[in-house]
Amino acid sequence: MKVILDAKPCAFSFDPATTALIVIxxxxxxxxxxxxGAALGNDVSLLAPAIAPCRALLDAFRAxxxxxxxxxxxxxxxxxxxxPAKRLRGDARLRxxxxxxxxxxxxxxxxxxxxxxxxxxxxGERVVDKPGKGAFxxxxxxEMLRASGIRSLIFAGVTTEVCVQTSMREANDRGYECxxxxxxxxxxxxAFKAATLAMVTAQGGIVGWSAPTRxxxxxxxxx
Ligand code: TIU
Numbered sequence: 001m002k003v004i005l006d007a008k009p010c011a012f013s014f015d016p017a018t019t020a021l022i023v024i025x026x027x028x029x030x031x032x033x034x035x036x037g038a039a040l041g042n043d044v045s046l047l048a049p050a051i052a053p054c055r056a057l058l059d060a061f062r063a064x065x066x067x068x069x070x071x072x073x074x075x076x077x078x079x080x081x082x083x084p085a086k087r088l089r090g091d092a093r094l095r096x097x098x099x100x101x102x103x104x105x106x107x108x109x110x111x112x113x114x115x116x117x118x119x120x121x122x123x124g125e126r127v128v129d130k131p132g133k134g135a136f137x138x139x140x141x142x143e144m145l146r147a148s149g150i151r152s153l154i155f156a157g158v159t160t161e162v163c164v165q166t167s168m169r170e171a172n173d174r175g176y177e178c179x180x181x182x183x184x185x186x187x188x189x190x191a192f193k194a195a196t197l198a199m200v201t202a203q204g205g206i207v208g209w210s211a212p213t214r215x216x217x218x219x220x221x222x223x
Pocket of ligand 1: 024025030037040073133158159160162163164188
């Protein structure tokens with residue numbers, strides 16, 4: 001049964017049964033001091049406002065028994081899935097694979113890759129480790145969603161203009177109806193977050209829709 005919520009650039013209509021919540025990279029490496037985000041010179045406290053809205057979305061999807069996917073930006077310990085072009089980019093104090101205060105940066109199995117405790121996955125919720133910025137690159141996520149009959153995606157997580165926007169664009173090109181939860185995503189650069197929200201919803205929703213978390217939660221309550 002379809003539900004409709006107020007969104008930009010126009011109403012977003014979705015069937016909760018064929019909708020997944022995709023929480024992008026809410027992991028310690030981006031949200032806590034000592035991880036990848038901090039090593040790149042960012043103020044990680046700027047991402048904290050997204051935590052409570054992400055939790056509200058998780059609570060609503062859990063209460064309705066809906067599909068939830070968590071992603072983590074993470075590489076194999078041998079870094080065979082991390083091209084040098086990615087590892088050597090920029091002047092990070094700690095590069096991917098280097099040992100930091102939360103273990104090796106962005107490496108599967110290390111403490112920094114873990115999703116923050118407030119948003120920890122529950123049993124039955126899929127956790128997709130992704131070697132790229134986009135959640136569809138080299139992950140099998142598209143096949144997983146199609147096998148589950150998912151057609152619409154609600155996006156949340158960090159950072160807005162890097163992994164969230166990349167994933168939303170990948171999803172849009174694969175035919176999913178995508179909505180970005182405006183307050184459940186943050187960037188180290190507030191202006192980039194604002195620009196992303198504007199650009200994905202411009203031109204009649206060229207990439208998709210956006211709406212506040214309360215609109216998504218409210219629609220699920222009514223649905
Ligand atoms: N640096 C930055 O803003 N983001 C990333 O490197 N990865 C994600 O967005 N997850």
